[in-house]
Amino acid sequence: xxxxxxxxxxxxxxxxxxxxxxxxxxxxxxxxxxxxxxxxxxxxxxxxxxxxxxxxxxxxxxxxxxxxxxxxxxxxxxxxxxxxxxxxxxxxxxxxxxxxxxxxxxxxxxxxxxxxxxxxxxxxxxxxxxxxxxxxxxxxxxxxxxxxxxxxxxxxxxxxxxxxxxxxxxxxxxxxxxxxxxxxxxxxxxxxxxxxxxxxxxxxxxxxxxxxxxxxxxxxxxxxxxxxxxxxxxxxxxxxxxxxxxxxxxxxxxxxxxxxxxxxxxxxxxxxxxxxxxxxxxxxx
Amino acid sequence: xxxxxxxxxxxxxxxxxxxxxxxxxxxxxxxxxxxxxxxxxxxxxxxxxxxxxxxxxxxxxxxxxxxxxxxxxxxxxxxxxxxxxxxxxxxxxxxxxxxxxxxxxxxxxxxxxxxxxxxxxxxxx
Amino acid sequence: xxxxxxxxxxxxxxxxxxxxxxxxxxxxxxxxxxxxxxxxxxxxxxxxxxxxxxxxxxxxxxxxxxxxxxxxxxxxxxxxxxxxxxxxxxxxxxxxxxxxxxxxxxxxxxxxxxxxxxxxxxxxxxxxxxxxxxxxxxxxxxxxxxxxxxxxxxxxxxxxxxxxxxxxxxxxxxxxxxxxxxxxxxxxxxxxxxxxxxxxxxxxxxxxxxxxxxxxxxxxxxxxxxx
Numbered sequence: 001x002x003x004x005x006x007x008x009x010x011x012x013x014x015x016x017x018x019x020x021x022x023x024x025x026x027x028x029x030x031x032x033x034x035x036x037x038x039x040x041x042x043x044x045x046x047x048x049x050x051x052x053x054x055x056x057x058x059x060x061x062x063x064x065x066x067x068x069x070x071x072x073x074x075x076x077x078x079x080x081x082x083x084x085x086x087x088x089x090x091x092x093x094x095x096x097x098x099x100x101x102x103x104x105x106x107x108x109x110x111x112x113x114x115x116x117x118x119x120x121x122x123x124x125x126x127x128x129x130x131x132x133x134x135x136x137x138x139x140x141x142x143x144x145x146x147x148x149x150x151x152x153x154x155x156x157x158x159x160x161x162x163x164x165x166x167x168x169x170x171x172x173x174x175x176x177x178x179x180x181x182x183x184x185x186x187x188x189x190x191x192x193x194x195x196x197x198x199x200x201x202x203x204x205x206x207x208x209x210x211x212x213x214x215x216x217x218x219x220x221x222x223x224x225x226x227x228x229x230x231x232x233x234x235x236x237x238x239x240x241x242x243x244x245x246x247x248x249x250x251x252x253x254x255x256x257x258x259x260x261x262x263x264x265x266x267x268x269x270x271x272x273x274x275x276x277x278x279x280x281x282x283x284x285x
Numbered sequence: 286x287x288x289x290x291x292x293x294x295x296x297x298x299x300x301x302x303x304x305x306x307x308x309x310x311x312x313x314x315x316x317x318x319x320x321x322x323x324x325x326x327x328x329x330x331x332x333x334x335x336x337x338x339x340x341x342x343x344x345x346x347x348x349x350x351x352x353x354x355x356x357x358x359x360x361x362x363x364x365x366x367x368x369x370x371x372x373x374x375x376x377x378x379x380x381x382x383x384x385x386x387x388x389x390x391x392x393x394x395x396x397x398x399x400x401x402x403x404x405x406x407x408x409x410x
Numbered sequence: 411x412x413x414x415x416x417x418x419x420x421x422x423x424x425x426x427x428x429x430x431x432x433x434x435x436x437x438x439x440x441x442x443x444x445x446x447x448x449x450x451x452x453x454x455x456x457x458x459x460x461x462x463x464x465x466x467x468x469x470x471x472x473x474x475x476x477x478x479x480x481x482x483x484x485x486x487x488x489x490x491x492x493x494x495x496x497x498x499x500x501x502x503x504x505x506x507x508x509x510x511x512x513x514x515x516x517x518x519x520x521x522x523x524x525x526x527x528x529x530x531x532x533x534x535x536x537x538x539x540x541x542x543x544x545x546x547x548x549x550x551x552x553x554x555x556x557x558x559x560x561x562x563x564x565x566x567x568x569x570x571x572x573x574x575x576x577x578x579x580x581x582x583x584x585x586x587x588x589x590x591x592x593x594x595x596x597x598x599x600x601x602x603x604x605x606x607x608x609x610x611x612x613x614x615x616x617x618x619x620x621x622x623x624x625x626x627x628x629x630x631x632x633x634x635x636x637x
Contacts, residue, residue, distance in 0.1 A: 029325065029335070030335075031334075047479075050482070050483050051482075052479060052482045052483065053636045054636070070487060071485045071486065071487060072485075074483065074484060074485035074486075075485045077483070079480070079483035079484075081479055081480055081483065083476055084475075084476045084477060084478070084479040084480040085475065085476075085477065085480050086420060086475070086477055086480060086481070087420060087423070087424050087471060087472070087475045087477055088471075088474065088475040089423070089424045089427045089471060089475070090420070090423050090424070090427075094419075094423040097419060097423075098416045098419045098420050098423070099416070100416075101412045101413060101415045101416030101419065102412070102413055102416045102484050102485055102486065103485065125427065151483075172329040172332075173329075175325065175329075176325055176326055176329055179323075179325060195332040195333065196332070197334065198334040198335055198336050213334065213336050214334045214336070215298070215299070215333070215334050215336055215337045215340075219297050219298065270292070270293075
């Protein structure tokens with residue numbers, strides 16, 4: 001399986017923040033979620049990959065360096081950014097006319113099909129769209145030129161559960177159509193990722209904490225609930241972090257089966273991705 | 286074919302998928318040589334990661350239930366009666382162990398068990 | 411390049427959403443020009459100034475829509491983005507000039523119809539000079555304006571633009587006043603002949619030069635900017 005994106009030692013220095021040693025790959029056919037607190041470095045990472053901001057390190061997209069072949073690469077990428085689009089003063093028809101000039105592979109027919117399927121008006125100005133409609137328009141625009149890669153920054157934020165689900169289905173369909181495509185989704189709404197992502201990349205305070213298959217996080221990780229006495233039995237190498245609550249200790253472990261067999265503690269719950277994030281960020285060791 | 290996944294079950298999801306597909310093969314819902322949905326399609330339909338479905342498919346292939354043709358897809362393997370029997374034999378062994386264990390707890394003899402078994406088996410058939 | 415066409419289309423469509431107000435602006439322009447018979451020949455300057463300002467407003471549209479980040483994710487680059495703006499603005503200045511030259515005689519005819527006692531002649535020479543002057547003046551303003559918009563944003567740019575135009579008018583009036591004060595016998599005929607012969611080539615060369623330098627500066631500023 002080829003890698004659609006390869007990031008090696010990405011580094012970006014700001015006055016009060018540093019993104020460093022970020023390395024990961026996005027394989028073909030995969031949907032990868034990017035999670036982390038606000039200001040952890042998710043958007044910086046995405047903007048660096050797209051060369052919207054300048055960073056040090058190596059980034060290859062479709063096997064080519066992202067700076068040298070920038071224009072060529074971007075022909076095959078669809079991007080959705082939360083707070084930025086072409087213009088508030090255009091309607092869908094105008095957007096079509098403009099996009100035809102940007103993308104050789106712009107498929108006008110497909111674009112209008114998507115608009116129809118999403119229930120979007122063609123003559124209304126973007127500024128008069130609801131936030132859900134705006135997002136669907138951005139997505140329709142991003143997928144109508146047959147891109148090989150979708151990069152999405154907060155594609156479902158501020159949307160109600162019904163619309164969020166519709167949008168996730170759009171992404172699923174997108175990757176079903178062509179198994180060589182890939183999607184990178186940066187989001188706070190980790191519950192969405194649980195039902196769609198194959199891998200999760202977690203960035204915390206400018207560092208890459210892990211890139212794990214979603215199924216491992218949900219099925220092999222476990223949150224152990226135990227007494228203080230039991231907690232003190234547990235060796236450091238067998239857990240990632242712990243939280244001291246009023247009536248119990250909560251411990252995050254990478255392998256709940258192994259843990260169960262070693263310590264004979266059976267009160268182990270399946271974690272959500274949010275749980276795991278919070279343990280890493282707020283838990284002690 | 287029904288594949289019913291429970292998130293709260295202690296059984297890993299890939300195993301649940303595996304079992305469901307095996308069941309469908311045994312009950313002839315999935316016929317020999319029939320093509321299974323692609324890994325990605327099934328993952329999307331179940332709203333889970335394709336890696337989970339892939340794990341299930343890989344195990345099924347290892348155990349001889351399906352065969353994957355690169356570039357084409359996964360197909361139900363010709364029904365191997367031996368495979369079926371072997372699989373069920375293993376499951377039965379586990380149950381027999383449990384029966385023996387229970388019997389020992391109440392001093393029930395081997396003959397009594399065999400007697401009980403014959404009665405119930407004939408009742409079923 | 412097709413992508414530059416796309417960027418310019420975006421600017422045109424942005425402006426088109428206000429075609430009603432643009433039309434009203436145009437009418438106001440003509441009315442202003444009709445204020446007095448001597449003002450009539452300055453219509454080209456008004457036309458070019460209005461068109462120039464409208465062209466600059468496309469930067470505001472980009473700022474309000476926060477388009478810059480998204481546009482950088484499209485298959486284009488900063489060079490094309492800056493170039494498209496300059497092409498658009500030069501085109502607008504030329505359109506403004508043509509508009510002025512066409513409208514002025516029309517307005518004069520209207521005025522003549524309304525005030526048949528005060529017939530104004532269509533002085534093509536005067537119109538020609540004011541059009542040249544207008545295009546030159548506005549090009550100068552834009553050439554200074556655009557790099558500062560790239561440096562400090564469209565909001566601050568708007569105030570600066572008014573100051574610049576005001577300063578330019580003051581300068582011209584000031585020079586004119588000084589010249590009459592000092593009493594140098596400026597041979598208007600000589601100037602007219604000079605402009606007739608060399609006006610257009612000088613204009614074109616200086617507009618191109620100003621915009622070229624301005625473009626280089628803008629591009630450099632934009633490249634340094636993040637996002």
